[in-house]
Amino acid sequence: MTASALDATDRAIVRATQAGLPLCREPYQVVAEQLGLAATDVMERMRRMLERGVIRRIAAVPNHYALGYTANGMSVWDVEDARLAELGPAVGALPSVSHCYRRPRRPPDWPYNLFAMVHGHSRDEVEAEVARIAALLGPACRAHEVLYSTAILKKTGLRLGG
Amino acid sequence: MTALALAPLERRLVDECQRDLPLEPRPFAALAARLGVEEEDVLEGLRRLSELGVVSRVGAVVAPHRAGWSTLAAMQVPAEILPAVAEFVSGFEEVNHNYEREHRLNLWFVVTAPSAWRVDQVLREIEYRTGLAVIDLPLVEAFRLDLGFPLS
Numbered sequence: 001m002t003a004s005a006l007d008a009t010d011r012a013i014v015r016a017t018q019a020g021l022p023l024c025r026e027p028y029q030v031v032a033e034q035l036g037l038a039a040t041d042v043m044e045r046m047r048r049m050l051e052r053g054v055i056r057r058i059a060a061v062p063n064h065y066a067l068g069y070t071a072n073g074m075s076v077w078d079v080e081d082a083r084l085a086e087l088g089p090a091v092g093a094l095p096s097v098s099h100c101y102r103r104p105r106r107p108p109d110w111p112y113n114l115f116a117m118v119h120g121h122s123r124d125e126v127e128a129e130v131a132r133i134a135a136l137l138g139p140a141c142r143a144h145e146v147l148y149s150t151a152i153l154k155k156t157g158l159r160l161g162g
Numbered sequence: 163m164t165a166l167a168l169a170p171l172e173r174r175l176v177d178e179c180q181r182d183l184p185l186e187p188r189p190f191a192a193l194a195a196r197l198g199v200e201e202e203d204v205l206e207g208l209r210r211l212s213e214l215g216v217v218s219r220v221g222a223v224v225a226p227h228r229a230g231w232s233t234l235a236a237m238q239v240p241a242e243i244l245p246a247v248a249e250f251v252s253g254f255e256e257v258n259h260n261y262e263r264e265h266r267l268n269l270w271f272v273v274t275a276p277s278a279w280r281v282d283q284v285l286r287e288i289e290y291r292t293g294l295a296v297i298d299l300p301l302v303e304a305f306r307l308d309l310g311f312p313l314s
Contacts, residue, residue, distance in 0.1 A: 006229055011276070014229055020219030023208050025188055025201060043185055046222070050185065054228045058189075060179030060208070061223065066215040067176075074263065074270075092306030100306040103234065103299040110236070110267075110297055147263040147270070154252040154260035154271075 006054065009037070013045055014055070021058075064098065069119040073126045073146040075133060076112035078105075083140040084114065090136055091116050096129040111143065123148070168216070171199060175207045179220060226301050231281045232274040233300040236267040237292075244268065247292050256284050267297065 006014070012035050021027040028046075032039040049055040064072065079087060084102060091114065092100035099117040116133060120126040130146055137144075168176070174197060184192040190208070191201040211217040226232060239247045244262070251271055252260045260271040275281045285296045 011229070014222060014224060017222040018219075018224055020212075020221045021183075021189075023190075023205050023212065023220065025190065025205070027189065028187060039187065043187070047185055049222075052228075053225050055222045056225045057181075057223050058183045058185060058221065059181060059223060060176065060183075060211075060217045060220045062176055062180060063215050063218045088303065088305035097306060100304070101301050102303040102305065104302060106297050106299065109295075110299070113302075115234075145265070147265045147267075149261040149263050149270075151262040152260075153248045153262060154257060 005052075006049075009035075009041075010045055010049060010054075013042055014049070017046065017058070064119050068121055071120045071123045071126045071148075073118050073120075073123075073130065073148050075116045075118050075130050075144060075146045077114040077116070077133070077137060077144045078111045078142045079114045079137060080140045080142075081113070087137055087140060088114060091133055094129070094133065094136075096120060096126075097133075112145070118146075168211075169207070171197070171203060172207050172211055172216075175204065175211060176216060179208070179217070183220065226304065230274060230276045231278040231300075232272060233281055233285070233298055235271055235273055235285060235288075236297045236299065237269040237288075237294055238267050239269050239292075239294060241268075247294070250291065251288060254284055254288075256280065 013031070016031050016034060022030045024030060026039070028042050029039040032042045035042070046055060046058070088100060088102055091097060096118050097116045098119055099115070101115045102113055103115055105111055105113050118126050118129045120129060126146070134141065134144060178193065178197060183189045186192060188201065190204045194201045194204045197204065208217065208220060237247070248260060248262065248269060251257055251269065254273070256273050256275045257271050258274055260269070262268060263270050273281050273284050275284065285298055289296050
């Protein structure tokens with residue numbers, strides 16, 4: 001599906017609701033008033049976007065850091081392409097992994113095709129989880145690294161367009 | 163387990179809320195019914211969790227590349243100009259995450275825009291203005307995407 005499949009009203013609803021619903025009894029009524037729509041229109045359009053998979057879910061987004069998972073490492077792996085369809089979901093299913101993506105290699109600068117964001121209460125815990133992933137991938141993985149963040153320079157919740 | 167002292171209801175709210183919030187006129191009343199509490203308890207709990215920063219928002223989670231385009235970008239920036247380059251990159255409204263990481267590639271950021279064309283334009287402008295290469299690593303496939311995180 002292309003971006004053009006959403007009309008301007010759909011986009012306005014996505015923008016208004018992904019930044020966070022107002023925490024009140026009738027949040028869709030408040031969003032509708034902001035956009036000059038009826039609450040039933042807002043909910044019907046959201047229902048359609050959920051059905052089409054544009055909106056994955058309506059839910060709370062937790063902040064791992066505030067929950068005590070203060071160590072996080074971006075682990076990156078060079079996995080045999082033919083094994084990725086089988087191994088990617090297995091890595092993604094580990095409870096310590098919040099995000100797990102296939103991304104392109106960019107040789108010679110970047111040989112890794114699998115990214116797994118690993119969370120822990122300490123760097124040791126992250127390292128132990130990384131060792132668990134390494135064991136799971138076995139010989140299908142040629143190399144890996146863990147990149148720790150040293151500074152969060154910008155982080156905004158709003159992900160317009162996604 | 164957590165860095166914060168959360169009330170039992172708040173812990174249950176974090177776990178429960180990461181699943182689907184029903185799409186109906188009073189979603190928090192439906193959630194309250196699921197938890198066996200009052201609607202106002204749920205709202206108060208969520209307001210406190212937001213204030214504490216435990217929940218960054220309660221809202222629509224948009225699928226990648228369905229309503230727009232995004233990419234993860236990486237740069238190798240000399241240490242002496244890193245603060246200036248990082249500030250320049252963060253200045254784009256399309257950049258919503260920007261991290262310094264311990265690696266040869268030391269600046270990592272996410273660019274999100276309504277179109278792939280605009281994402282590419284931002285990357286090219288960063289390259290042009292900094293004179294440094296930007297490595298473009300768009301998502302090819304999601305094996306797990308922010309599915310929630312159990313508290314218990």
